[in-house]
Amino acid sequence: MKPTNGKGKTIMVTGGAGFVGSHLCDALLAEGHRVICVDNYQTGSEANVRALENHPGFRLIEADICEPVSVEEKLDQIYNLACPASPPQYQADPLHTMMTSVVGTANLLRLAEQHGASFLQASTSEVYGDPQQHPQQEDYWGNVNCTGPRACYDEGKRAAETMCFDMLRAGRVDARVVRIFNTYGPRMSPEDGRIVSNLIVQALSGEPLTIYGTGEQTRSFCYVSDLVAGLISLMNVDPNPGAPVNIGNPGEFTIAELADLVLEMTGSTSPIVHRPLPVDDPQRRRPDITRAKQLLGWEPRIPLAQGLELTIPWFAQSLRDSQAPRGKPIQPARHPVAAAPL
Ligand code: NAD
Ligand code: UDP
Numbered sequence: 001m002k003p004t005n006g007k008g009k010t011i012m013v014t015g016g017a018g019f020v021g022s023h024l025c026d027a028l029l030a031e032g033h034r035v036i037c038v039d040n041y042q043t044g045s046e047a048n049v050r051a052l053e054n055h056p057g058f059r060l061i062e063a064d065i066c067e068p069v070s071v072e073e074k075l076d077q078i079y080n081l082a083c084p085a086s087p088p089q090y091q092a093d094p095l096h097t098m099m100t101s102v103v104g105t106a107n108l109l110r111l112a113e114q115h116g117a118s119f120l121q122a123s124t125s126e127v128y129g130d131p132q133q134h135p136q137q138e139d140y141w142g143n144v145n146c147t148g149p150r151a152c153y154d155e156g157k158r159a160a161e162t163m164c165f166d167m168l169r170a171g172r173v174d175a176r177v178v179r180i181f182n183t184y185g186p187r188m189s190p191e192d193g194r195i196v197s198n199l200i201v202q203a204l205s206g207e208p209l210t211i212y213g214t215g216e217q218t219r220s221f222c223y224v225s226d227l228v229a230g231l232i233s234l235m236n237v238d239p240n241p242g243a244p245v246n247i248g249n250p251g252e253f254t255i256a257e258l259a260d261l262v263l264e265m266t267g268s269t270s271p272i273v274h275r276p277l278p279v280d281d282p283q284r285r286r287p288d289i290t291r292a293k294q295l296l297g298w299e300p301r302i303p304l305a306q307g308l309e310l311t312i313p314w315f316a317q318s319l320r321d322s323q324a325p326r327g328k329p330i331q332p333a334r335h336p337v338a339a340a341p342l
Pocket of ligand 1: 044104122
């Protein structure tokens, strides 16, 4: 593929062995860049980047970003995607989740400053909490419970945004912030407990599809290749927008509608069962992507049904490949999890 953003950059991708990060590594290598993937495999897996291991432009470093990371090569760009994204996973060790966003992002901003590298922070629609504005625009300050079980993620990501804009204002780092809305596709961990992975795995396995609450809550689902295009575009747009940018697909669905679509597309006869709604679960979520359209000329191309068509076969293959009997998808914590020592 022809490089679109200047050939031969050296680019660090933290969280590069995760779902989104591994697709980003693929795309950057395909553009002709050298990629240094940093991951502690907390929620990602070496399998996601196995196909890249013999690529001459790819290097894999096993490290936790909560510790300072150093490399000899001069870095041109750093994408910080390191952080668990699934609610059960980020709530399993909430202090580490918070430290990953706060200490980890501070470490990487310092690294970017040392190298004069541009920096892109993977933030989230969760900074809007349970939003009282709909759809959500970037200038909405959000409605986050700072003491609830989601706070380790939401407040950590908010603090990371703060550091990015402080470093940018101080002229120390060319920092950029993307607010990612629910994204799905191949290489999501089948057991990560998120809605798309849970429903597809349950439908393919003939298990009941779990809907938390009534299923009337909404989310807007973005296919992973659309997200990756948005990330690369925001990293390279000139001048730096100096403000966060929503990247997501505005197509909004209730969770009940998503479950019906998955049943229809998999041909599954699994029943639907209802489970309690997790604490602080946002009721509605849809990105306003006006800013991304204006600044980046970006908009999503893949509607939900088409994205599911690309995703379901990957999960089917992944289930066939797994030798050991599969565990049940993880359920969310109903109560704040006891704090583990730092
Ligand atoms: P993921 O869990 O598949 O990937 C996260 C990766 O980060 C994993 O490989 C994990 O091992 C690694 N990681 C976690 N903590 C780390 C640490 N302390 N040091 C080093 N590596 C660490 O999740 P994802 O869906 O690929 O999400 C990627 C990023 O995008 C995350 O920062 C997430 O917050 C953000 N995001 C994702 C979504 C989404 O819907 N996928 C939505 C909003 C924001
Ligand atoms: N959800 C559900 N069943 C599941 C997993 C999730 O009904 O098996 C709901 C969850 O309560 C939320 C929505 O689906 O309302 C999206 O959940 P997910 O964990 O994917 O991401 P979130 O957007 O909440 O971070």
